[in-house]
Amino acid sequence: MSPFFNIIKLDYLQRTRSYAFLITLCASLAIAYSFVPEPNSNYSTIRISGYVGYYNAAWFGYVTAIMTSFFLSLIGFYLINSGLKKDIETKVGQIIASTSISNFKYLLAKTLSNFLILSTIVGVVFIMSIILFVLYNEGYSFELYQFIKPYLLITIPTMFLISVIAVVFEVFLGRFSVLQNIGYFFLFSALITFTPINESQFNYDLFGSKIVIHQLEEMVRELTNTDENSNLSIGYILSDIDSSKKFVFNGMDFSMSFIISRFIWVVLGFIIIAIISPFFHRFNMGNLKSTKKLNNFTENEISSKNINLLKLPKAQINYSILPLIKTEVILLFRKGKKWLWVVNLLGMLLLVVLPFKVSHQIVLPVLWFLQVSRLSDLTAKEITNNLSHFVSTSYKPIGRLLLSQVSAAVVLMLLLAFPLIIRLGLLINFRGMLAIIFGGVIVVMVAVLLGIISKGKKLFEVLFFMITYANINLLSFVDYFGALKHHRSYVIQLAVLGLLLLCASLLIKKNQLDND
Amino acid sequence: MMKLEIQNVSKRYSKNKYGLKDFSITIEKGILGLLGPNGAGKSTLLKMIATVNKPSDGRILLNKNNIIKDPNYMRQQLGFLPQDFGVYPNLNAFEFLEYMAAIKGVGGPNLKPRIKELLEGLNLQEASHRPIGGYSGGMKQRVGIAQVLLNNPKIVIFDEPTVGLDPEERVRFRNLISDLANDCIVILSSHIVSDIGTIADNVAIIKNGSLITHGNQDHIIATVTNKVFEITIKIEELSAFKLQHTIVSTSRKKADIKVRFITENPVERATKMEGNLEDAYLYITKNN
Incomplete structure (x- = not known):
């Protein structure tokens, strides 16, 4: 095997041989299981004006391919956007920089390794879609090409392009992980809203799924004899399945120009990597350290003073968690770039001035999402900064340290939401105030729980991204802060959820410490 | 009188793979030097004494208290410097030590003067208000040594402590350990035999997870x-x-x-x- 392919293979193995990847695969399986609902379930994933397809091979193949393309485009970026960062952290990058490998080859290897990771998940979902077809079989024959065709033309090229985008972001925004996370969020939102006006414009659709959706809409229009725009829903839509009308979807023949366009997209990906190669920092660490505060400190003369143990002031026992909370708050506030606090302040201002509904339903979840790096780092920082041994030997690590981390993060979330809480208070809407407070607790507890389980940051970052995307699309089943539901029982449910997450976090952390 | 008893301790990773096997030793006040080749089980032993990991079998007693059942008894009087440790790069040395003190359950009005003294004694006073992210390896190692001394420990564990220290700092560190040993148990693991030879009262040699020999230096040197x-x-x-x-x-x-x-x-x-x-x-x- 040539050295280039060895790099791809070994990078892929290194990144997939991790607990976090195993969790990602399990989560992908769980999500894939829900792509085509069980015949008696009360939700649908693709629904056009109340119509869903009969459960034949084409419906399974196309629906799962589109859903995979959509979801993996959404979360896949966050799974793979640390390929270069890992090489910086492990200092392997410095060794790579001293070898003869060209920037283009290295970045292409990273892109292909990213692509292999996403393809592995696609492969798992693909197998799951066939299993689901067998499980939910309504008497239709199995046609393998109805599965392969949409995956090959829609999902796989999209995964390659997401891999390219991840490398581009890392090359240009390597130092700004927060900007990467937020930037992609907006890029994805912009790309997904692209609506082709005529047939040739389907070729410009990066995700490649709009053409299928258009075909489904056309079929429903023909059935209903209407020229009006059909009401398409993609995502998890709660509905009574018995009320759904059914139609037969037998797949579609893609035009040659569309097939060529998908190929061109992939070629364009290679060209983009070639174009950005000269801009790659090649692990020039001096250039990477942009922050003044992290500039290396040079020591002057060594002092002659020694530590006299007998004369050291005696420290006293103090088991208060307030000093811990104080430091955790400092760590949260200092995380990320200072100018991002200007964005936070702007967000808080918007919470004051924008109409109440917009503030609550859109601005608050986005403002909280801007803290994603802070929250994901909350419990994972002990591992990423190699401090876990100190934590393990600390006095009552769960009762003191973990609670201080939770408290500090809740303080941050409530501080950001403070203008909205005050507005609700002025409206004497105490239920709304409580819902936001519990929402802040819930999001912190999810970050803590997933950090403890995965011992990393990615799982929470991906999930929080999905939840926030669903929040701003006003999907009520992820309304964790009472923006859409206001009744008393819902607020109580939020409180109970927060408490359950806290208990689960404490128990799992205790179990981890006991079994180390 | 401090007494640490390690009784038939094993750490089993899989059916036939042991990090430490049926290990017993009693340690009293003074410096115990721990020697052994890579992978011998030194760090495994130290992590179990420090309550980071639990043994698969056996007991570890500190002054007759079983620290496997009651790890906080050990943690209240422990100073531990792991072989490989990190810091929070956005905190400065003073803040980091305040944080470590809070983690250990130490505070009060004397804390800040104590941290100041430690930083001065370890030649970190000049850098103490700069983020640790910009420190050299040796400076970080000294921050690690400072955190060991925050809580006036009665049992001190150093795992490869002289890594990154220059020759002068190593001499100062050895003197510090000697001072510490007047009042507590010091367990020191190192690959550098001369570091152990200079200061250890007793030496234990481990290989393949088992204790090969243990005794004072004269006793061990007598074998050659x-x-x-x-x-x-x-x-x-x-x-x-x-x-x-x-x-x-x-x-x-x-x-x-x-x-x-x-x-x-x-x-x-x-x-x-x-x-x-x-x-x-x-x-x-x-x-x-």
């Missing part, structure tokens, strides 16, 4: 009495010589080479030398 020699040979003869004897060190002298070696049988032209801890360590680990 009349077995250490030096000889000057031609460079070309070295390869063949290595096959027959345990080589401790070599030094080149033009076309010749001076070899310090260990052997059971005297060699012609070789001069008998006084053994030291490094000789004994090599001899014991090779023959066990």
Whole structure:
């Protein structure tokens, strides 16, 4: 095997041989299981004006391919956007920089390794879609090409392009992980809203799924004899399945120009990597350290003073968690770039001035999402900064340290939401105030729980991204802060959820410490 | 009087794979030097004493308290410097030590003066208000040493503490350990035999997860009495010589080479030398 392919293979193995990847695969399986609902379930994933397809091979193949393309485009970026960062952290990058490998080859290897990771998940979902077809079989024959065709033309090229985008972001925004996370969020939102006006414009659709959706809409229009725009829903839509009308979807023949366009997209990906190669920092660490505060400190003369143990002031026992909370708050506030606090302040201002509904339903979840790096780092920082041994030997690590981390993060979330809480208070809407407070607790507890389980940051970052995307699309089943539901029982449910997450976090952390 | 008893402790990773096997030792006030090749089980043992990990079998008692059941008893009086540790790069040294003090449950009005004294004594006062992310490896190591001393520990564990320290800092560190040992148990693990040889009262040698020998330095060095020699040979003869004897060190002298070696049988032209801890360590680990 040539050295280039060895790099791809070994990078892929290194990144997939991790607990976090195993969790990602399990989560992908769980999500894939829900792509085509069980015949008696009360939700649908693709629904056009109340119509869903009969459960034949084409419906399974196309629906799962589109859903995979959509979801993996959404979360896949966050799974793979640390390929270069890992090489910086492990200092392997410095060794790579001293070898003869060209920037283009290295970045292409990273892109292909990213692509292999996403393809592995696609492969798992693909197998799951066939299993689901067998499980939910309504008497239709199995046609393998109805599965392969949409995956090959829609999902796989999209995964390659997401891999390219991840490398581009890392090359240009390597130092700004927060900007990467937020930037992609907006890029994805912009790309997904692209609506082709005529047939040739389907070729410009990066995700490649709009053409299928258009075909489904056309079929429903023909059935209903209407020229009006059909009401398409993609995502998890709660509905009574018995009320759904059914139609037969037998797949579609893609035009040659569309097939060529998908190929061109992939070629364009290679060209983009070639174009950005000269801009790659090649692990020039001096250039990477942009922050003044992290500039290396040079020591002057060594002092002659020694530590006299007998004369050291005696420290006293103090088991208060307030000093811990104080430091955790400092760590949260200092995380990320200072100018991002200007964005936070702007967000808080918007919470004051924008109409109440917009503030609550859109601005608050986005403002909280801007803290994603802070929250994901909350419990994972002990591992990423190699401090876990100190934590393990600390006095009552769960009762003191973990609670201080939770408290500090809740303080941050409530501080950001403070203008909205005050507005609700002025409206004497105490239920709304409580819902936001519990929402802040819930999001912190999810970050803590997933950090403890995965011992990393990615799982929470991906999930929080999905939840926030669903929040701003006003999907009520992820309304964790009472923006859409206001009744008393819902607020109580939020409180109970927060408490359950806290208990689960404490128990799992205790179990981890006991079994180390 | 501090007393740490490690009784039949094992750490099993899989059915037949042990990090430590049926390990027993009793440690009292003073410095215990822990020696052993890579993968011998030194760090595994230290992490279990420090309550980071739990043994699969056996008991660890500190002053008759079982620290496996009550780890907080150990943690209240422990100072631990792991082999490989990190810091929060956005905190400065003073803030980091305040944080570590809070983690250990230490505070009060004397905390800040104590941290200041420690930072001065470890030559970090000038850098103490700059983020640790910009520190050199040696400076971070000294921050690690400072955190050990925050809580006036009665049992101190250093795992490879001199990594990254320059020669002068190593001497200061050794003096510090000697001072510490007047009042508490110090367990020191190192690959650098001379670090242990200079300060340890007792030495334990571990190999393949088992205790090979334990005792004071004289007792251990006695195992190589009349077995250490030096000889000057031609460079070309070295390869063949290595096959027959345990080589401790070599030094080149033009076309010749001076070899310090260990052997059971005297060699012609070789001069008998006084053994030291490094000789004994090599001899014991090779023959066990």
